[in-house]
Amino acid sequence: MLATYMYGAGDVRVENVPDPVIQQPTDAIVRMVRACVCGSDLHPYHSMPASSQGTPMGHELIAVVEEIGADVRTLKPGDFVIAPFAFQDNTCVFCREGFQTSCIHGGWYGSVETGGLQATLARIPLADGSLVKVPDVDPTTADEGLLASLLALSDVYLTGHHAAHMGQVEPGKTVTVIGDGAVGLSAVLASRQLGAERIILMGRHVDRTHLGREFGATDVVAARGADGVAQVMDLTDGEGSHIVLEAVGLMPAYQQAYGIVRPGGIISRVGVPQYEEAPIGFGSLFGRNARLAGGPAPVRAYLEDAIPLVLSGRADPGRVFDRTVPLAQVASGYAAMDAREALKVMVTM
Amino acid sequence: MLATYMYGAGDVRVENVPDPVIQQPTDAIVRMVRACVCGSDLHPYHSMPASSQGTPMGHELIAVVEEIGADVRTLKPGDFVIAPFAFQDNTCVFCREGFQTSCIHGGWYGSVETGGLQATLARIPLADGSLVKVPDVDPTTADEGLLASLLALSDVYLTGHHAAHMGQVEPGKTVTVIGDGAVGLSAVLASRQLGAERIILMGRHVDRTHLGREFGATDVVAARGADGVAQVMDLTDGEGSHIVLEAVGLMPAYQQAYGIVRPGGIISRVGVPQYEEAPIGFGSLFGRNARLAGGPAPVRAYLEDAIPLVLSGRADPGRVFDRTVPLAQVASGYAAMDAREALKVMVTM
Missing domain, CATH: 3.40.50.720 (NAD(P)-binding Rossmann-like Domain)
Structure with a gap:
């Protein structure tokens, strides 16, 4: 599959890497429908020291569930889902208090262990807590504006x-x-x-x-x-x-x-x-x-209320996307955002 | 009358000065019943550069109204009042939002213009906003513990x-x-x-x-x-x-x-x-x-609810006072608080 790595300031590469696999029974593997480039990705794009080991990039995603671990209860293959930009169990004390970005068992995408979400496939830890199903939408036929607004719910x-x-x-x-x-x-x-x-x-x-x-x-x-x-x-x-x-x-x-x-x-x-x-x-x-x-937004806390807002057309947050690039050319998306030629770049397969 | 001044770190003096007079029609002159020394007074007590001009001290007071300006509407001579540690009109936009320490026309005691409240008499600007009457208490016969708790409502x-x-x-x-x-x-x-x-x-x-x-x-x-x-x-x-x-x-x-x-x-x-x-x-x-x-407490916002709490005996905040000194010896009160021999010092006439 393709996945995005940053090797230093201004140096973003898309590489062929092995497909991710289920590691924990609470994991899911998902297939990207749309991803995007975040304003926060521009900070390392400006300042990251050069390294021979790439850092996996991307933390915003709408996707289809490809495979689930044995303990995943709320999802099945084929479900269309939104992945908030952090993963969480959504059951610990801090999650219950509405601060899922401080989940005791959660964390951030973009490490060697979890990988990034600007990729064909991704392993999602704690899938029951970290993915929210979008009901009654088929991503293969859905309106582009709707997909953009659903993608916007993953972070921005x-x-x-x-x-x-x-x-x-x-x-x-x-x-x-x-x-x-x-x-x-x-x-x-x-x-x-x-x-x-x-x-x-x-x-x-x-x-x-x-x-x-x-x-x-x-x-x-x-x-x-x-x-x-x-x-x-x-x-x-x-x-x-x-x-x-x-x-x-x-x-x-x-x-x-x-x-x-x-x-x-x-x-x-x-x-x-x-x-x-x-x-x-x-x-x-x-x-x-x-x-x-x-602080870091506990997107998970707000997502279930926000999905109907978008599905009913009462909010159209996807209008912030003003450029689309295929995953293989995601580096051009970073460059366009860095040059302020693009406000926010959507990534397709 | 007697009034307290600080001339530098560790140098607190009580001096004979002219009585204050009404300067604005919204002023009142009040006569001290009890005042006290504040933990915040210890900051200049530690660090104030020596000066030939003393800084007037004190911002916590229960008192009896002695005289009112022509425009004062809610008070009359003889009223027993609490003075919050800042003065305010209690009508401006920030006062109405509950942040009276940011009153557009308000300010702090302890300047040359307004004087301090560790004094026999004090001029209170914007008296209708800056003094709150304590109903049905005669300070000449009231219990010492009650006076202490009412004094505690002025700040601490x-x-x-x-x-x-x-x-x-x-x-x-x-x-x-x-x-x-x-x-x-x-x-x-x-x-x-x-x-x-x-x-x-x-x-x-x-x-x-x-x-x-x-x-x-x-x-x-x-x-x-x-x-x-x-x-x-x-x-x-x-x-x-x-x-x-x-x-x-x-x-x-x-x-x-x-x-x-x-x-x-x-x-x-x-x-x-x-x-x-x-x-x-x-x-x-x-x-x-x-x-x-x-931030600085908008005491005025809370005072009307707090007075009944004290009068009914549901709270006894005056227990923080563990030493009493006469105004003429207020310097010994500063020294005792500075040495942590006293938690909080009450000042009597």
């Missing part, structure tokens, strides 16, 4: 939703979304779904902020840094934003976030922080009782 | 309550309180009032943790640093604490907090941070979806 849309959920977005609130990448736009759409009154999108790529407006942004601020902060403060009558959804992960985005958050407001981060230390003292968060939330 | 108890409130303490949760000072012990009592199932108190002063147990702590951990973290993790079956209330403000306490917080849990800080930058990235908060909350 529900990461945006997680930001909004942890930010406690609700009717009447002003939300500012920092970042016009696919997660930022998803956070706009999720905020609209949760009833935000006003959604300010901070981003400077006009084609992206245009989609952001269609997703529900009421205002767009292209400026960044102190100018961007000043414009958001002006838009909010000097009061600041109840909720700030930070979908970038870089320090300047975090600095913008605490620059515009209102007293008692919430900064919810879903951009993976490319820093460890940051200001949280009296001058940034504490003095204003500003709160900080967010 | 409701700061502990704020920690617990922002930490979303509720029945069934495990709470760990870091710090056995008066705020930490207040956070224990507040957590019990809010129904926490288990309350772990981290502190190493046996007389204080003894009071903590009487306030509701179910476990005490005397160890600090990595040992303390390990002991709390053991007590919570390796899962960590749903809620961590950080009542110290120093970096090691914050490090303990993120060491023991559970995935998806909340760290709520009310110790004034003596740092600006701190770890919040993948390895500390983000990876586990741990949340951060807290």
Whole structure:
């Protein structure tokens, strides 16, 4: 089969490798229908040291079950499924509390043991917890837009939703979304779904902020840094934003976030922080009782509610995909996203 | 009248100064019944550079209204009142949202303009918003314990309550309180009032943790640093604490907090941070979806509900006071708290 590996910054290769096999009785083997390239894949694409051993890539997938282990109870071969970007048993104490990305027995795709999901076939650990069946859809005949929206539920849309959920977005609130990448736009759409009154999108790529407006942004601020902060403060009558959804992960985005958050407001981060230390003292968060939330989205917690939203057409998160490449040419998809020629790249067989 | 000033680290003086006068029609002049020394006063007591101009001290007070400005509507001379540690109009947008310490027109006691509250008389700005009347209590005949508990509502108890409130303490949760000072012990009592199932108190002063147990702590951990973290993790079956209330403000306490917080849990800080930058990235908060909350307590938001709690005897937060000094000798109170001979010092006329 084909599988994707990164060997260093800018060096993505698709290779012929042996098919994965069931290793544990709770495993399933699935066959890719669509995968995609994640904004977070661009971090190693920029900075990964060269290595003679490739790192398996990909963590977003819709697929058909090919084979199940002896202990798998909720799935059978032929089922059309969504794989959240982390695997989990969905039964441990942290899963039950809704934080499946901290599952005691779970983990991340992209290690030598579990492999990546930008691949023809994939081994899914803890399949009962890690795959969710999509009812009544035949992926061989389904509409492309529907497939795109279902694929978006494996990570990007529900990461945006997680930001909004942890930010406690609700009717009447002003939300500012920092970042016009696919997660930022998803956070706009999720905020609209949760009833935000006003959604300010901070981003400077006009084609992206245009989609952001269609997703529900009421205002767009292209400026960044102190100018961007000043414009958001002006838009909010000097009061600041109840909720700030930070979908970038870089320090300047975090600095913008605490620059515009209102007293008692919430900064919810879903951009993976490319820093460890940051200001949280009296001058940034504490003095204003500003709160900080967010982390890796427990997609599994939200997936069962989100599938009907997509199937019924009430949300179309798949619109973030603006380019499609076959798996064999996935490297061109990384390059296009890195060059900002593509917002988010879908991968087909 | 007498008023307290700090001239530098360790240098607290009580001086004879002119009585304050009404400056704005919204001011009131109040006469001290009881004041006290705050743990946060110890930070400048340790580090304030020597100055020829004294800084007015004190921000916790129960008092009797002496005189009101022409626009004061809710108070009259002779009323017995509690003064929250910040002043506020209690009508601006942030006050209405429950964050009165961010009041647009409010501020802190202890500046040259507003003076401090460790004084015979004090000018209270925005008196209608900044003073809350205690009904049906005559301070000249009231029980000393009741006066102590009412005084505790001006800051220390409701700061502990704020920690617990922002930490979303509720029945069934495990709470760990870091710090056995008066705020930490207040956070224990507040957590019990809010129904926490288990309350772990981290502190190493046996007389204080003894009071903590009487306030509701179910476990005490005397160890600090990595040992303390390990002991709390053991007590919570390796899962960590749903809620961590950080009542110290120093970096090691914050490090303990993120060491023991559970995935998806909340760290709520009310110790004034003596740092600006701190770890919040993948390895500390983000990876586990741990949340951060807290700040200067909007005492005013909680005061009207708390007064009946004290008057009815359902809570006795005044037990944190273990020494009383007359105003003229307040310097000895600072010294006793600094030497940890006293937990919290009450000041009488």
